[in-house]
Amino acid sequence: MAFAGYLVRGIVNANADPEYIGAFMNTPQMKKFLRSKCKSIVGMANINAKEFQAIPIPKSPFDLQRRFAAIVESVEQQKARLRAHLAELDALFASLQSRAFNGEL
Numbered sequence: 651m652a653f654a655g656y657l658v659r660g661i662v663n664a665n666a667d668p669e670y671i672g673a674f675m676n677t678p679q680m681k682k683f684l685r686s687k688c689k690s691i692v693g694m695a696n697i698n699a700k701e702f703q704a705i706p707i708p709k710s711p712f713d714l715q716r717r718f719a720a721i722v723e724s725v726e727q728q729k730a731r732l733r734a735h736l737a738e739l740d741a742l743f744a745s746l747q748s749r750a751f752n753g754e755l
Contacts (some may be wrong), residue, residue, distance in 0.1 A: 658699045665712060669719035674707060 660675075662668050674680060683705075688695035710718075728732050 659701050660696070660702065665709075666707075667712070667715035667719045667724050670710065671707065671717040673718070673722065680705075 660671070662671050675684075684697060685695065687701050688697050690696075746755075
């Protein structure tokens with residue numbers, strides 16, 4: 651595996667929760683800000699490491715960041731359970747359809 655030299659990796663320090671920073675970086679406002687800082691080269695938008703380091707990130711108290719991350723994790727777990735239930739319901743419905751169309755009902 652090889653990575654391009656222009657890739658930038660963000661690492662959070664002990665005062666920040668990665669889930670919080672990731673969520674912040676994916677807000678529509680932040681994406682708009684990043685687009686405004688990008689330089690387009692050969693149709694690809696780029697931001698350099700120095701500009702990336704200078705991104706202003708709100709400093710919420712760490713305990714609030716952790717609470718946010720816990721809520722996100724809880725919601726993701728609920729979504730996974732709901733997806734599993736939906737898959738089960740889809741399988742049951744497909745089985746019911748099959749039986750109906752084969753005259754087994």
